[in-house]
Amino acid sequence: MTASQPPEHRPGSEPGRHNLDPHLDRYAARTAGMTASEIRALFAVASRPEVVSLAGGMPNLAALPLDSLSRQMAELIAEDGLVALQYGSAHGVPGLREQICEIMAMEGISAHPDDVVVTVGSQMGLDMVTRLFCDPGDVVIAEGPSYVGALGSFAAYQANVVHVAMDDDGLVPEALRQALAEAARHDRRVKFLYTIPNFHNPAGVTLATERRAEILEICAEHGVLVIEDNPYGLLGFDGQTYPALRSMDPDNVVYLGSFSKTFASGLRVGWVLAPHAVREKLVLAAESATLCPPTLNQLVVSRYLSTHDWKGQIKTFRENYRERRDAMLSALEQHLPPGCTWTRPDGGFYVWVTVPEGVDTKAMLPRAVTARVAYASGTGFYSDGFGSRQMRLSYCYPTPERIREGVRRLAGVLESEMELVRTFGSVTTRAVSGPQFPGPDTA
């Protein structure tokens, strides 16, 4: 009945390796792209207290006013528990969707609450958008490097990612043009450009304002939708914001937002703002994915926004992260061996480091963890095996002191690695296919 596929096509099977999973013949083809990370095994070790983790993307919540949040939560259940604990709609709580529109207005977006769909974190937004638009084999264009979680969603729907270069001003318009021309030449169907314009994860750069209109024009010209992922937009260290792509081309941009970095990641409240027709389909897709996002969490966020000085709280977060960014940049300057380069973020969570030729950041990771420092190796942020000379360092979570200590340790590991390279030549790992899942934002 369940006709066997020839062994070489079995999802999850690897040549020369026995797989004892009795369900092997049953998996869908898409599971072939779901590969467990070799890095994941390290995370158990990397999360030991003696290891400085510069790998994760966990926001620093210590600045949150837990006392008053605790009080609010109690009030919410006492006053509105029968609503908070009950099913809601797949569309999301109307009051929260109105507040979300006010937040987006800070980056120039004018939107109707009806066109907002609340999701279980921005990750679900990504998953839903890919579900709506990507058939197997469709092309998604993304910055190189790009967010590992997005690459995971694209892989889950068997989309092919084409990476486009960035520089210090973000996505390079000319490179985008070339990628689109190349896809057209090969008759490949490009579904959307996925971009993180502000304080990029993992690159730490921001798309220059003057490039934004050009990027939008290129996409409109080629009939390619834009997915704008903006979790960090309000975390510019000088309080600066940039005009959202959505504000410049409402009909051709689907916007993804999140409360994970500006309030609390553990609530898993994000949203999608989409053109009207797309929004209707999004609600149906969301309904089949989770029925509805948790009502409790939406009401917690809504109450927080209406009773707290949430803008003041974001300012506190920003100052926190700026101090950590400063600690990291000065430590990198002080400790990293010559030949290393890195980006200088003015917002967000991440620095993107390039190491000298011959050093392989993925091969080096176990040695780094042994030296009690962890990072996310660059290969996880590319779907094409690139990134072995790169690594992402996060300054969001550890204290400035720990950041300095971590960078000092990392520098030591790099020095030995470079010494090895000088002695024995390049030490590379075997190529791996598919995106890596270091779980960088949850570890």
Next chain:
Amino acid sequence: MTASQPPEHRPGSEPGRHNLDPHLDRYAARTAGMTASEIRALFAVASRPEVVSLAGGMPNLAALPLDSLSRQMAELIAEDGLVALQYGSAHGVPGLREQICEIMAMEGISAHPDDVVVTVGSQMGLDMVTRLFCDPGDVVIAEGPSYVGALGSFAAYQANVVHVAMDDDGLVPEALRQALAEAARHDRRVKFLYTIPNFHNPAGVTLATERRAEILEICAEHGVLVIEDNPYGLLGFDGQTYPALRSMDPDNVVYLGSFSKTFASGLRVGWVLAPHAVREKLVLAAESATLCPPTLNQLVVSRYLSTHDWKGQIKTFRENYRERRDAMLSALEQHLPPGCTWTRPDGGFYVWVTVPEGVDTKAMLPRAVTARVAYASGTGFYSDGFGSRQMRLSYCYPTPERIREGVRRLAGVLESEMELVRTFGSVTTRAVSGPQFPGPDTA
């Protein structure tokens, strides 16, 4: 670049109808199965207070101890807020997974917490399981009728549903055998049997204990996995439980559980218990879907389980629902015109009614709503257009008094409808394709 499909294959397009969606050419093929329900439009009307809704599947939360839940929530944030508000793992909180194993033990399941994956409600479990196993065109066998949300997930992954008949003792083994033989004859690949053995939604029947081993044997023989969906198992009105299919064949059953009906649906906490190899893939799939389930919600459930008399609470729920079930059955007996038949559930939320030939429950629904009573028409619970002589009545949410009034109104509508049929012959609606989404569990 984005090569146009011929108009007749455009997802979402309907012959003879103009579609003004500029993104029409961009959608994935799977969106063709995402059709908005004609019933959905009625729900705005159906949710007016003067309408007795027998349509929804909302649990009756009035019995919950909101005061102490309020206190607990406050304590959770005060004592453990930095964990509750932070990212967790896609696998779920370990302590909760242990407690889940204790709950499952009540239905004979012996499981390791490692093999439990926490999901955003059981709906996400359904979505993940379908993602793992179903390629487009694969066959899923399900009871006829089956849960509308499951049909939605199957449609989202372009699986084809084959319905198998039930009787008062649940799924008919011989019918399952025939369906499998039929699929084999046509060389169709059957991926799994999806079944709700206990207090079926929407049919209200329970799979007889003596049939369970037989069903499992048939599936094992044919190499077909079993997906056991069991949200109502602890809501037997006499406190009776049935041996879970998972307890009888651990290696060939994936089990879906939920706190939506035994605690609080608005928290969206469910789980999947899967054989070890499947579980590893589930975690990867869940990571790409939502990164992680909300930590807050998991800790709320965990704290509730460890500090409340949750078994006592389930008993209270059961007594509540039994009283409502009694009210509904006696009202049906008293008011429904001759020729109507219905199931007699001994647990769960639903009664499944069959009306006399000629009456079309979908066509009748607007008239019922005008008469201030709503139900879920049977067609939503079949993926093949069947069910127009059936309807699901829920007794979970309204008070016994409202239930009696609702059934009285429904009987009046049915009488007029039967009168019409006698005068003018059958009044049927046009056939619709794809599952309907009445949002039955959230409306």
